[in-house]
Amino acid sequence: MSDNNNRFRVQGYPRTPVQAGTTVRLEALLDGELVPAQWRIDWTIRGPRSNDEKLLPDRGPKIDFDPGVPGAYAVTARRLPAGGTPSPGGEAPLEESTPLPGMEGGAFSAKAKTGVIAKPVVSGGPVDNLETEPWDITVQSSGVISPEGTVPVSLQRTGVTGTLDQVLWTIIRNRTNAISFRRYKQFIDGVMCGGTELRGYPGNGGRLNFTGTQAYQVLKQATDAFLMQECGVVDVTPEGFLDPALVERELETGSLEAQRFLEQEPRRYSRSTPVTVEELKSLRSLYYDQLRDDGAVALPYLKIIRDRLSDVPLKGPNETLLNCYGILRSRLTGPLAMELIWSYWHEEGMLVQTLNAILARFQNRRLVDGRDPLARLDLDPLRPLANLFWGWAEDEMHRLTVRRRAFEYDHEYGLTLLGKAMPERRTVDTRSRFIESFHTLLHSCYLFFKEDDDTTVLADGFPLLNALRETHLILSEGAHNQFGDLPSAARAEMMIMQWLLARPEMREFLGGRVMVPYEEEWMDRVDTMKQLQGWTDTTVTHPRDLGVFGEQILLSIRYGNWSVINDPQQAANWARYWRPEIQRYTHAYRATTGMDLTEKVDATVPAYLLQRRLVAQQRVSR
Known part of the structure; x- marks a missing residue:
């Protein structure tokens, strides 16, 4: 309520409304100035509830009020002569013949003659009041109003609703991380160097012959055992079964x-609360579908395939049907x-x-005209690497050829290899x-x-959903x-290659740039070889990123149930979850091929882009 027509009034700073916790400075003014010392000021604060009242006697003309609870408050001040005490009714007795300071010349009512102060009125001027009108203070929740009285406005991201398929992405990320080179090297070093036994396999790294191929065979078997275990196979029998709770x-x-x-999962789930193991168990039980055969569980996508083959029996974990015909349980309930x-x-x-190139030099075979860049490769027989390369050479007939891999690259992804070894x-x-769809x-x-980063836009997930569905269908055609x-066989062979290159003997021979922060030990050896042979000058870091992150992205597309999903929120959640991998992939693709997928969709086979860059590099180096 305004009391501008009163001589005695209350004024507060800052102006209301204010945030909870903001200190409000209250002043009692008489004729626009602080009340002089001849007066005693009693304050009364009412609110925020109707029956709340707080009396602050003799606090002077200035007080600080700190409202901690949002609501409406009313503050009044009452002036009494200094040294006076209020009567039981709240009114102060006065001497009839003594005018109060600031009230000289005022007219007293009849009630004043009885010793009680009334509200005298000065003719033609402001009301000479003894109690102020209430000063209203509105307190709002913290964060709504700034201390200066302005209203801050902020925009937030669109609310994210969780979906059940997020648990599939967690499993994929966890299992692909489990078969990373760092984990593999730690395991193989324990087998080959620490004598860790391989249960179910003859021999171990602690008892190796110094001749023959036993050391390499142990390395090969240990690699298979590592991949089987970390991908989920807990029973290493041929029928094997997969543990969904791994x-x-x-x-x-x-x-x-x-x-x-x-710790990383809440951010990928676009939420602030932690993701617990118990929650993952619950989500997995809700997401996986139960098969009608014997209660086994499978991904919704594979459940659709199983229903289409309902006339074909599902083999048990250790079952061999008389007609040797049936669906392999491990391939259905837990794909690698x-x-x-x-x-x-x-x-x-x-x-x-x-x-x-190293194997050819090990066998003393020349691959290039002129002086061989690897002429000084000398692996001494005193250390195990020479024997491991002997086993590697002897096992060449059992490894995949470049042509077999190239044909399968084309079958699954439409990708090809170019080079002398490829007719x-x-x-x-x-x-x-595939390339057009994936890009x-x-x-x-x-x-x-x-769009998702722009808080003024509601990002549309339907274009993502359509692209996911198309890529999912193309991938399924190549399965x-x-x-x-072949994918697991190729993986095992290449992981052995990485481990051989990471050996200390290879560092002594090939060396590498020590100050370059390679993520894995074998990578600097490959870059050194490319320099020696005059191959591409693109660091192996980028193709490695394309392989690691491309695998995670494609697994989430292949095994998601995208053919029947019609909820754009699931596609939006997919993009948010895999955003780090997607952005790393697109950057690595540009660094490797020179094509920026953020600017446009390019369907050129990567091998031709790589060949184009190599020709340009060789033209400049001449």
Whole structure:
């Protein structure tokens, strides 16, 4: 209520409304100035509830009020002569003949003659009041109003609703991290150097012959055992079965790596609350579909495939039907978390070519005219690497050839290899639309991220959903013939190559740039070999990133149930979860091929882009 017509009034700073916790300075004014010392000021604060009242007697003309609770407050002040005491009724007795300071010349009412102060009125001027009108203070929740009285406005991201398929992405990320080179090297070093026994396999790293191929055979068997275990196979029999709770058991260990993994999940789920192992178990039980055969669980996508083959029996974990006909349980209930694109990009990064060049020199075979860049390769027989290369050479007939891998690259992804070892490509079935579809998806992700970061725009997930569905269908077309075996065989062989290159003997021979922060020990050896041989000058870091992150992205597309999903929120959540991997992939693709997928969709086969860059590099170096 305004009391501008009163001589005695209250004024507060800052002006209301104010935030809870903001200090309000209250002043009692008489004729626009602070009340002089001849007066005693009693304050009364009412609110925020109707029956709340706080009396502050004799506090002077200035007080600080700190409202901690939002609501409406009313503050009044009452002036009494200094040294006076209020009467029981709240009114102060006065001497009839003594005018109060500031009231000289005022007219007293009849009630004043009885010793009680009344509200005298000065003719033609402001009301000479003894109690102020209430000063209203409105207090709002903290964060609504600034201390200066302005209203801050902020925009927030669109609310994110969780979806069940997020648990699939967690499992994929966990299992692909589990078969990383760092984990593999730690395991193999324990077998080959620490004598760790391999249960179910003859021999171990602690008892190796100094001749023959036993050491290499142990390395090969240990690699297979590592991939089987970390991908989920807990029974290493030919029928094997997959443990769907492997991820939860690993995260429950409380290791530093498990803690870091769980700490990253809330951000990927676009929420602030932590993701717990119990929650992952619950989500997995809700997301996986139960098979009608015997209660086993499978991914919704694979459940659709099983329903289409309902007339074919499902083999038990240790069952061999008399007619040897049935669906392999392990392939249905727990597919391996591997994609052949990992091998493709590592091969384009010159990993295989590096080992082939070293093996040729080991066998004293010349590959180039003139002086051989590897002429000084001398592996002494006193250390185990020479014997391991002997086993590697002897096992060449059992390894995949570059042509077999190239044909499968074309079958699954429409990708090809170019080089002297590859004659004219003559394949029956190719995924010619995969590159266009996949790159359309990556470009759509870039557009979605821009909209999702703009708080004034509601990002549309339908373009992502359509691109995911198309890529999912194309990938499923290539999941036949060698799909079930060749990716894991190629992975095992290339991981052995990485481990051989990471050996200390290779560092002594090939060296490398020590100050370059390579993520894995074998990478500097490959870059050194490319310099020696005059191959591409693009660091192997980028093809390695394309393989690692491309595998995770494609696994989430292949095994997601995108053919029947019609909720754009799931596609939006997919993009948000895999955003770091998608952006790393697009950057690595530009650094490797020179093509920026954020600017446009390019369907050129990467091998031709790499060849174009190599020709330009050789033209400049001449």
